[in-house]
Amino acid sequence: MADYDVIVIGSGPGGYVCAIRCAQLGLKTACVEGRETLGGTCLNVGCIPSKALLHASHMLHEAEENFTKMGLKGKSPSVDWKQMLAYKDDVIGQNTKGIEFLFKKNKVDWLKGWGKITGKGEVQVGDDTYKAKNIVIATGSEVSTLPGVEVNNAGGVVVDSTGALALPKVPKKMVVIGAGVIGLEMGSVYARLGTEVTVVEYLDHITPGMDAEVSRAFQKLLKKQGLNFILGAAVQGVEELKTKAKVTYRLKKDDSEEVLDADVVLVATGRRAFTDGLGLSEVGVEVTDRGVVEVDHWKTNVDGIWAIGDATPGPMLAHKAEDEGMAAAEAIAGQAGHVNYDVIPSVIYTAPEVAAVGKTEEQLKDEGRDYKVGKFSFMGNGRAKAVFEADGFVKILADKKTDRILGVHIIGPSAGDLIHEACVAMEFGAAAEDLARTCHAHPTFSEAVREAALACGDGPIHS
Incomplete structure (x- = not known):
């Protein structure tokens, strides 16, 4: 007899929503998570902490630029970076503890550790093996690497999105590699805090996939806010020195090579499916050469194994993962399950x-x-x-x-x-x-x- 009706691997927005919905539908459910806190990338080192810093830095902008216009006069606030990071960490804590509470409320078991599928209906977590009628892969995504660039979050010089949320101090100069959502959001935070931010993008426009008219208007507004843009530039490498870095890039229009100095380099070149070490090939689950799990209505090609969220095709968005988590849970419970992929904001x-x-x-x-x-x-x-x-x-x-x-x-x-x-x-x-x-x-x-x-x-x- 199986230990569970459903085991969900991963507790990000897709995973925890799927687990809770399964439990609501009367299925005995467990969720595997190796972090010390629930919530995955989104709640711990992604959506939630970045929004906290965006809010804090926007409040600083309001105080500096608009308060006096409204008759609110006084000394402009100074930035206590350590306190701002503490505020960000408190926001993370409130949200991750909230998921833990919801698991207890809905009787979802948290299997602490990293999961691996070892056979049909079997998930190994640490030294223990659990059986389930259904397994849902909800392992999300990880930061994409860039050839010639080595990220070292601990050093605080060449960082990815995780490291950018916890820099030891506000840098004087920052180079952001990539003009997508993450790069522009974090670049915006530091620009408001006084950092000279330069965004280097391979394409000749920012925000790939966005409506072109909106993209052009967006870039103009960001330039007014102090962000500098170098477009059509291929980064050749980043040399990390003791306390700063040099970014070498080649302009596509004339093949000239240029160098930028920076106190911090943020590598924001996208994300990729995080499916390594899950044992998918051993159990026959089809994945692409980029590690993306192939699905048909959230079912993999192996009976009883499902997949949702960033580990599957489509936009890597928390709310897309949540919708798929709900739909997969309902499908497992014998209901229809539905996601309108044409209406995902x-x-x-x-x-x-x-x-x-x-x-x-x-x-x-x-x-x-x-x-x-x-x-x-x-x-x-x-x-x-x-x-x-x-x-x-x-x-x-x-x-x-x-x-x-x-x-x-x-x-x-x-x-x-x-x-x-x-x-x-x-x-x-x-x-x-x-x-x-x-x-x-x-x-x-x-x-x-x-x-x-x-x-x-x-x-x-x-x-």
Whole structure:
């Protein structure tokens, strides 16, 4: 007889959600986690701690730039870096302890240690082997390496995203390799704290995959905030000295080679599936040459073994993993399980925030789809102007004939929250007119979404 109905390997957003949902559905469930705390990369060294530092540094920006405009006068705050890191660590602790509480509440067993699948329905954790009718791989992802660059988080000079969350001091100069979400968020944190930040990107634009118009506007705003960009540049190597580093890169446009000095180099060149050491090849689970687990509705090719989240194909997003965790749990319990992969939002938590869901304009052009664009600037939004956050715009892409919403892109205040109005609308197959005819409270940032929807028809009111 099996020890469990389900054993989930990994306690990140996908894993812990899957485990809790399995338990809610009456399945005897355990979750394997080798860290000292639950929550995976997201809660420990990813989403949550980075948002804490983004919030703290944004508050500093508000105090330095906007307080006096509102009649709030006094000495500008100084940065106590150790206290800021302590605040960040406290936020981590509250969240990871929260998952531990939820496990106890839902009677999910935490098997402490690193898991390996040793046979059909068998998971080894340390010296113990457990049996389960179903095994869910939810091991997430790890930082991608860059040839010629050796990361040493302990040294605090050449670091990855984990090391960037715990630098011994705020550097004077930082070079960020990679202009994706992680690089821009952490670069933004340190720029607000006074660091001279230079972002080196191989492509000729930032934020790969983002709507091009939004990407261009985003880069301009970040440049206004003090971030420097070197685009179309291939990093050749990083030489780590005692207290600083030299970054060598080659410009693609003329093949010239340049060198940058930095106190800290942040390697932010993406992430890859973390499936090494799981014993997948031994039990016959199909994986790609990049270690990504092949799945069909979260099932692997081996009966009784499932996989979700960053270890599987698709965007590496915590909320995508959570949705898959719920769906896989329901499928294991004999229910349908559902994830709408066309309506998965993405957010960059800088200031302003950037958020998107659905198709970009470039994708619609490639598909040959007839579409229309409705845009509205936050300069026309009373609430945004009142709080000094009038940069950016809302852009809605709708089918030219049916008016059905195909994609929404927002750069501006609270974009990460506003995007979900579009997500709900798209989930129900709404037209832009449906959004335009829905009453929105005044004054709110959300009125900009309505105005962009009006722009898909006869035109916005406040523009």
